[in-house]
Amino acid sequence: MSNALQFNTQDGGKSVALTFDDGPDPRWTPQVLALLAQHHAKATFCQIGPHAQRYPYLTKSVVAAGHRLCDHSVHHNEQQSSMPLDYNIHEIADAQQEIANAAGPGAKLWYYRAPGGDFKPVIRNIAAQHGLRPIGWSDDSNDWKRPGVANILDNINRNLHPGSIVLMHDGGGDRSQTVAALAKLLDQLDAQGYTYTFPAR
Numbered sequence: 001m002s003n004a005l006q007f008n009t010q011d012g013g014k015s016v017a018l019t020f021d022d023g024p025d026p027r028w029t030p031q032v033l034a035l036l037a038q039h040h041a042k043a044t045f046c047q048i049g050p051h052a053q054r055y056p057y058l059t060k061s062v063v064a065a066g067h068r069l070c071d072h073s074v075h076h077n078e079q080q081s082s083m084p085l086d087y088n089i090h091e092i093a094d095a096q097q098e099i100a101n102a103a104g105p106g107a108k109l110w111y112y113r114a115p116g117g118d119f120k121p122v123i124r125n126i127a128a129q130h131g132l133r134p135i136g137w138s139d140d141s142n143d144w145k146r147p148g149v150a151n152i153l154d155n156i157n158r159n160l161h162p163g164s165i166v167l168m169h170d171g172g173g174d175r176s177q178t179v180a181a182l183a184k185l186l187d188q189l190d191a192q193g194y195t196y197t198f199p200a201r
């Protein structure tokens with residue numbers, strides 16, 4: 001497993017990898033899943049371990065729909081790498097176990113995304129040692145700032161290109177703007193002939 005931060009999609013070509021962080025969330029994750037299903041779109045969900053533990057049915061729904069799971073740590077500490085090695089191992093490995101337990105037998109965790117993009121080598125090395133490819137993003141929606149639906153779409157379209165990894169959030173607060181923006185984004189991507197894939201491993 002490479003410890004290099006991945007910025008590209010698995011399929012190349014005119015594909016995009018949609019990623020959703022900070023869930024699962026009982027209000028927003030089902031709405032995101034419903035929209036993705038309408039468009040036959042696959043995505044990657046970077047889940048926080050205790051959230052998966054609390055809502056295992058949502059983690060199972062993600063897997064059942066053919067999406068991929070990504071570890072997004074236990075405590076979402078955006079200065080994770082400033083902490084001792086042991087803390088970092090627990091942040092990554094414990095969340096991996098919690099998400100795997102929620103997902104059920106046979107489900108696979110593919111990636112690690114560090115909270116706040118804190119991808120210092122120590123973090124990437126631990127992730128890789130646990131079989132998780134570190135994934136970044138090339139296209140930040142900044143949806144967590146709740147700037148309005150039009151601005152979320154503008155943020156995405158500013159950097160959208162074949163092979164984009166798009167960062168959005170299905171947890172961590174009111175995601176009504178994200179859901180509304182996603183509905184428009186999926187219409188747009190369909191019209192533009194994009195296909196939906198995953199980050200490369």
Ligand SMILES: [Zn+2]
Pocket residue numbers: 021022072076115116
């Ligand atoms: Zn996050």
